[in-house]
Amino acid sequence: MSGFDVQKVRADFPILRQEVRGRPLVYLDSAATSQKPQAVIDAIVRFYQHDNANVHRGVHVLSERATEAYEGARETVRRFINARDSKEIIFVRGTTEAINLVAQTYGRKHIGPGDEVLITHIEHHANIVPWRMLCEQTGAVLKVIPVDDRGELKLDAVDALLTERTRILAVTHVSNALGTVNPVKELTRRAHAKGIPVLVDGAQAVTHFPVDVQDLGCDFYAFSGHKMFGPTGIGVLYGRLERLEPLPPYQGGGDMILSVTMEKVTYNRVPHRFEAGTPDLAGAVGLAAAIRYLEDLGMAAVAAHDQELLAYATNALESVPGLRLVGTAREKSAVLSFMLDDIHPHDVGTILDREGICIRTGHHCAQPVMQHFKVPATSRASLALYNTQEDVDALVRGLHKVLEVFK
Amino acid sequence: MSSDLSDLYQEVVLEHSKRPRNYRVVEGHNREAAGHNPLCGDQLSVTIKVEGDVIRDIGFQGQGCAISKASASLMTGAVKDKTRAEAEALFERVHKLVTEGPEGVDIEALGKLAVLSGVSEFPARVKCASLAWHTLRAALEGRGEAVSTE
Numbered sequence: 001m002s003g004f005d006v007q008k009v010r011a012d013f014p015i016l017r018q019e020v021r022g023r024p025l026v027y028l029d030s031a032a033t034s035q036k037p038q039a040v041i042d043a044i045v046r047f048y049q050h051d052n053a054n055v056h057r058g059v060h061v062l063s064e065r066a067t068e069a070y071e072g073a074r075e076t077v078r079r080f081i082n083a084r085d086s087k088e089i090i091f092v093r094g095t096t097e098a099i100n101l102v103a104q105t106y107g108r109k110h111i112g113p114g115d116e117v118l119i120t121h122i123e124h125h126a127n128i129v130p131w132r133m134l135c136e137q138t139g140a141v142l143k144v145i146p147v148d149d150r151g152e153l154k155l156d157a158v159d160a161l162l163t164e165r166t167r168i169l170a171v172t173h174v175s176n177a178l179g180t181v182n183p184v185k186e187l188t189r190r191a192h193a194k195g196i197p198v199l200v201d202g203a204q205a206v207t208h209f210p211v212d213v214q215d216l217g218c219d220f221y222a223f224s225g226h227k228m229f230g231p232t233g234i235g236v237l238y239g240r241l242e243r244l245e246p247l248p249p250y251q252g253g254g255d256m257i258l259s260v261t262m263e264k265v266t267y268n269r270v271p272h273r274f275e276a277g278t279p280d281l282a283g284a285v286g287l288a289a290a291i292r293y294l295e296d297l298g299m300a301a302v303a304a305h306d307q308e309l310l311a312y313a314t315n316a317l318e319s320v321p322g323l324r325l326v327g328t329a330r331e332k333s334a335v336l337s338f339m340l341d342d343i344h345p346h347d348v349g350t351i352l353d354r355e356g357i358c359i360r361t362g363h364h365c366a367q368p369v370m371q372h373f374k375v376p377a378t379s380r381a382s383l384a385l386y387n388t389q390e391d392v393d394a395l396v397r398g399l400h401k402v403l404e405v406f407k
Numbered sequence: 408m409s410s411d412l413s414d415l416y417q418e419v420v421l422e423h424s425k426r427p428r429n430y431r432v433v434e435g436h437n438r439e440a441a442g443h444n445p446l447c448g449d450q451l452s453v454t455i456k457v458e459g460d461v462i463r464d465i466g467f468q469g470q471g472c473a474i475s476k477a478s479a480s481l482m483t484g485a486v487k488d489k490t491r492a493e494a495e496a497l498f499e500r501v502h503k504l505v506t507e508g509p510e511g512v513d514i515e516a517l518g519k520l521a522v523l524s525g526v527s528e529f530p531a532r533v534k535c536a537s538l539a540w541h542t543l544r545a546a547l548e549g550r551g552e553a554v555s556t557e
Contacts, residue, residue: 405416406421
């Protein structure tokens with residue numbers, strides 16, 4: 001693979017150097033959370049050792065440094081997703097909070113009884129439940145774009161589902177349970193043709209391929225730090241400035257106000273209006289370090305590694321007797337969900353764990369997807385930039401052991 | 408297979424998971440409950456015919472892993488013709504066995520259920536082993552709502 005040295009990448013991730021259960025760790029659960037390179041760990045340590053202070057308030061040197069680091073991180077995020085303005089970048093706790101923020105500000109302002117919110121059948125719970133809650137609060141109706149047996153959206157159904165009552169389309173960029181890459185640019189084009197704004201859940205996308213929010217044209221884009229080699233507890237909501245500026249605040253307190261009297265509160269401008277309380281400063285610094293790490297590798301090279309490994313893994317898994325892949329979309333990211341004979345995924349997960357192999361088993365917080373495929377759960381191996389063909393080979397050997405136990 | 412793995416997936420466990428006993432709705436049942444493990448999406452239902460204080464018949468249905476199915480299957484065999492109090496006492500023993508291991512547990516009194524002893528080495532699987540038992544308890548108590556392992 002040109003320009004991408006996976007062994008060098010692996011060396012950047014100290015957690016991968018260990019043995020678990022007496023065997024070398026094989027980590028295939030990055031869709032749940034990714035591991036962190038030394039550069040991210042160092043950035044967090046350095047921040048606490050040298051620069052820690054609260055931001056935007058202090059007149060002292062540490063506060064200046066912390067503010068610079070925090071606002072610098074905002075600029076790093078802007079560059080990474082090619083937003084026009086760093087004011088379009090709001091730091092939140094993660095994807096889930098970002099989507100809740102849009103539902104409870106944009107949604108509460110613009111959505112009323114009989115209006116429609118359109119999502120897809122392959123969302124994970126974070127892009128279902130906030131909209132379900134909003135519908136219960138407002139009397140709006142939740143509508144769903146159906147999915148076919150490969151795990152691809154039925155695009156023929158989309159135009160009819162985008163009605164004059166649709167107030168927002170909320171769609172995942174990449175399905176965490178199936179790996180399907182949705183055509184969000186095309187979906188945005190169709191929604192915008194009817195004046196409908198679009199939120200994209202990018203939690204599983206930003207880690208696998210380059211994302212350009214201006215090119216996608218979406219109105220909101222949400223993602224989490226911890227799935228993209230950054231820390232937990234930090235995430236991003238991108239919103240086009242013209243969408244964000246008219247919105248009411250989400251939570252009250254701290255930096256989201258300009259002035260407070262007991263009679264009147266004047267709210268701060270975006271993005272600070274949406275960042276109540278002391279933000280996760282070290283988290284933002286760590287996220288910026290993760291982005292720099294990815295930029296140094298080059299997202300195009302990361303994406304190429306991803307696709308090469310996916311092809312290798314798909315082929316290798318299909319050679320395992322009794323294995324059935326769930327989710328075989330033509331546009332796919334490196335997630336492999338599968339059933340093995342009639343063996344329950346929890347049994348598969350436990351036996352692989354004894355081999356030092358970490359996969360995810362369960363419904364992946366995407367129960368409607370499981371219902372569509374009529375399975376209670378799947379086993380899921382999710383790959384990242386530090387995974388190798390050897391990891392996939394270990395998985396295949398592990399699956400043969402599972403078959404042996406249950407033969 | 409590593410030794411703790413073979414403790415978990417003992418022959419009897421695998422056999423019961425492949426051919427679960429009393430996998431049916433009990434005809435003329437007068438108690439029932441549904442159980443749910445939100446972590447994995449597993450669901451099962453238990454139907455019971457109680458006469459006086461005695462469990463005369465019991466069946467279960469549902470989907471789950473080998474451990475949860477084997478535990479449910481073994482449970483139906485173990486509590487049939489037992490009084491409510493005896494079933495409750497058995498649940499306490501099984502719970503201690505799967506959470507703490509065989510030490511200090513009256514293994515004799517557990518009979519075939521002793522094969523669940525390997526579960527204690529796998530804390531993530533305790534809920535699988537106890538789902539059927541929580542559901543049994545809910546059914547006996549006549550609780551209408553579905554029980555959850557969470």
